[in-house]
Amino acid sequence: MRTSTTTKAKIRIKTRMFPSTLFFITLLSLSPSLSNAEHKTPLFVFGDSLYDNGMTFYGGKNVGAHNWPYGQTYFQRAVGRYSDGRVIPDFIAENAGLPFLEPYFSPRLKDFTNGVNFASAGSCVLVELRPHTISLARQIDYFKEMVQRLKQQVGVTEANKLLSKAVYMFNVAGNDYVNLFEKNAKKNRTISNSRKKLRMRMILDNLTVHIKTIYKLGGRKFAFQKVGPLGCLPSIKYMLSYKGVCAPEPQDLAKMHNSAFVALIWKLETQLPGFKYSIYDFYTSLHLRVLYGSTYGFKESQTACCGSGPYNGDFTCQKKGFSFSVCSNPNDYLWFDSAHPTDRANQGFSDEFWSGGPDLVAPYNLQTLYAAN
Ligand SMILES: *[C@@H]1O[C@H](CO)[C@@H](O)[C@H](O)[C@H]1NC(C)=O
Numbered sequence: 071m072r073t074s075t076t077t078k079a080k081i082r083i084k085t086r087m088f089p090s091t092l093f094f095i096t097l098l099s100l101s102p103s104l105s106n107a108e109h110k111t112p113l114f115v116f117g118d119s120l121y122d123n124g125m126t127f128y129g130g131k132n133v134g135a136h137n138w139p140y141g142q143t144y145f146q147r148a149v150g151r152y153s154d155g156r157v158i159p160d161f162i163a164e165n166a167g168l169p170f171l172e173p174y175f176s177p178r179l180k181d182f183t184n185g186v187n188f189a190s191a192g193s194c195v196l197v198e199l200r201p202h203t204i205s206l207a208r209q210i211d212y213f214k215e216m217v218q219r220l221k222q223q224v225g226v227t228e229a230n231k232l233l234s235k236a237v238y239m240f241n242v243a244g245n246d247y248v249n250l251f252e253k254n255a256k257k258n259r260t261i262s263n264s265r266k267k268l269r270m271r272m273i274l275d276n277l278t279v280h281i282k283t284i285y286k287l288g289g290r291k292f293a294f295q296k297v298g299p300l301g302c303l304p305s306i307k308y309m310l311s312y313k314g315v316c317a318p319e320p321q322d323l324a325k326m327h328n329s330a331f332v333a334l335i336w337k338l339e340t341q342l343p344g345f346k347y348s349i350y351d352f353y354t355s356l357h358l359r360v361l362y363g364s365t366y367g368f369k370e371s372q373t374a375c376c377g378s379g380p381y382n383g384d385f386t387c388q389k390k391g392f393s394f395s396v397c398s399n400p401n402d403y404l405w406f407d408s409a410h411p412t413d414r415a416n417q418g419f420s421d422e423f424w425s426g427g428p429d430l431v432a433p434y435n436l437q438t439l440y441a442a443n
């Protein structure tokens with residue numbers, strides 16, 4: 071508690087100079103720093119490129135939105151977000167009254183009391199699938215390391231309070247399933263049901279371990295985004311040479327995962343006292359926008375703004391040495407690149423996650439989860 075000692079020393083000096091103002095100095099210089107941390111609800115973010123706000127920008131080798139045209143709408147430069155602007159955790163942090171979270175690898179990260187973003191592009195739950203990315207398991211390891219640093223920053227008691235009030239937000243497993251198609255599409259093989267079920271079982275068992283790890287470290291409030299409608303991704307349609315709106319096989323896999331995941335969370339709720347959660351039905355929300363784009367104000371909801379090939383589904387956006395096209399008004403588009411929504415679309419998802427009704431986010435929306443004790 072180095073800071074409070076310094077503050078006290080400062081007060082002592084000032085007291086000698088102006089004894090009558092002691093009360094005011096105490097009020098001004100001592101209480102704000104303490105009550106600040108006390109009234110904060112940090113946000114810790116885990117997952118893949120839909121949530122990455124710079125991890126791979128600072129630490130990625132073969133992944134990361136490093137180049138034009140990423141970031142142009144909002145930041146006017148590429149800042150590591152796979153979007154023309156902000157990603158969902160940016161909007162959620164804003165709604166929660168927090169600044170944009172720092173990615174764990176950011177050189178600016180000194181204060182852990184707002185929370186931290188660990189999400190990294192390309193990340194999978196199953197560590198062996200994409201070894202060059204930061205798997206969920208590694209993100210959890212970084213989180214454990216961060217807990218120690220938070221304790222150094224504010225002391226053990228205060229850190230424990232912050233950890234139990236915090237919201238832990240996840241978008242995971244999409245890449246684990248996409249990977250199944252990548253491997254097999256190239257060989258033009260169908261994927262057996264037993265293989266799909268085995269993959270799902272391993273993902274869910276690993277997620278159980280990670281959720282329990284955070285719970286043991288004090289976490290109580292969890293927010294999950296369901297796996298999206300994978301078959302509607304321009305990248306998947308390109309990969310499978312699919313010509314319709316959404317390819318059925320990836321859709322079914324995402325649906326199978328999502329219902330098993332909800333069942334898992336119900337089970338965890340009965341096992342872990344005080345465990346609270348929000349589940350946002352991102353699958354349905356994104357699916358509806360693909361199907362009825364104009365209802366949501368999108369002129370184009372199937373072809374990506376940036377990329378090449380059918381639906382701009384060939385993931386060439388930002389890649390040096392490839393020719394790709396970029397639309398002139400990303401706000402008209404649902405998809406910025408072949409797998410990631412635009413800033414405008416992310417704003418819509420975030421509004422639903424934050425304050426949507428029980429048909430979209432259940433049993434609580436994030437706003438209610440945030441306010442919960
Ligand atoms: C987690 O996934 C790995 C593969 O990455 C698997 O070998 C392991 O059995 C899974 N862990 C659990 C607890 O199921």
Ligand SMILES: *[C@@H]1O[C@H](CO)[C@@H](O)[C@H](O)[C@H]1NC(C)=O
Nearest residue numbers: 255256257258259260310311
């Ligand atoms: C994949 O297999 C299907 C039939 O099983 C065939 O019609 C199609 O041409 C094959 N595609 C490639 C790229 O080999």
